[in-house]
Amino acid sequence: MRMIELKDVDVKIGDQVILNNVSISLKEKECVAVIGENGTGKSLFLKLLAGVVSPTKGQVRRDIKKYGYAPEIPPKSLHFTAKEYLTHMGRIEGMNREELENRLTLLFKQFNFNFHQDYIYKLSKGNKQKINLMQSLLREPSILLLDEPLSGLDPHSQENLLQYLKQLKEKKTTILFTCHEGLLKENLADRILLIENKEVKEGEMKTEKSYRTVQFSGNLDEISPLINKTVDMQTLRRLQDGGYEVNVEATNSDKLLLTIINQGGKIKFLSKKSRI
Structure with missing residues (x-):
């Protein structure tokens, strides 16, 4: 119809x-x-x-x-x-x-x-x-x-x-x-x-990579060198509450979470898989 x-x-x-x-x-x-x-x-x-x-x-x-x-x-x-x-x-x-x-x-x-x-x-x-x-x-x-x-x-x-x-x-x-x-x-x-x-x-329907959004708090000076090995740091941004937000390929999200936690950081938000 x-x-x-x-x-x-x-x-x-x-x-x-x-x-x-x-x-x-x-x-x-x-x-x-x-x-x-x-x-x-x-x-x-x-x-x-x-x-x-x-x-x-x-x-x-x-x-x-x-x-x-x-x-x-x-x-x-x-x-x-x-x-x-x-x-x-x-x-x-x-x-x-x-x-x-x-x-x-x-x-x-x-x-x-x-x-x-x-x-x-x-x-x-x-x-x-x-x-x-x-x-x-x-x-x-x-x-x-x-x-x-x-x-x-x-x-x-x-x-x-x-x-x-x-x-x-x-x-x-x-x-x-x-x-x-x-x-x-x-x-x-x-x-x-x-x-x-x-x-x-x-338009054309395209298949693209899946991403997840991670928001976290912690000492960026200690965490960022390790995050940089996991994700593209160009996606990192500072939040108004003093925390940080980063987009990461879904296949690397577990590795990123573990990196943040091992360096004393705290995970504040983790989105479901999406395309960006």
Whole structure:
């Protein structure tokens, strides 16, 4: 079943054509990654699918009862609390009070979100992104459109989102997302759309190496020479809490963990296998 079909579609901004002669369809139960360089029109493509913008030329057909859309830029300066904003968005979608309360309780728990009564403009970028994602999921959509959904999320939250989207995929939700990193693309997508030269075309599914993210604390001067023998030190970065984060090929992760522990370090977080 085709949920969205585009036929000979152009989209212009002013006099400039951003998307040209796009003919493509999204089927029920697909999970699609949209990739391309910055400025190629990925966000505009999602807005087109969501009905936020209209085509300059061509036809867009939709057979969708409920869809969710999380734009690239989450709400920033709203003088609403998180719960007030999500409640307002749910009422716009026609949800009744009891339905909305039950849904918000589930979403707050799923996203480990404990800032219900905090004003949005005071929240961190990561928590604003969680609000953005939660509003897209309020009505349990049959198709979910996510623009850079990992943006602003810490590694724990990224892993949590990946696992939740996998659950939705198993429930036959159609998911389409833009991305730069490989975490979602390599662990979730069964189809890739590439945007380049104003065209949207089928991309190639590639098999890449599996990686794990490790966060640890310890004396870097003692640990780093040994880590350098295990992983590429270019992937190492300092965290705000004074610890460190490094990406390592999954086949070398056990060796890295042992190195850190033997040098008196402490493992704070270890992700599941992913592609980057």
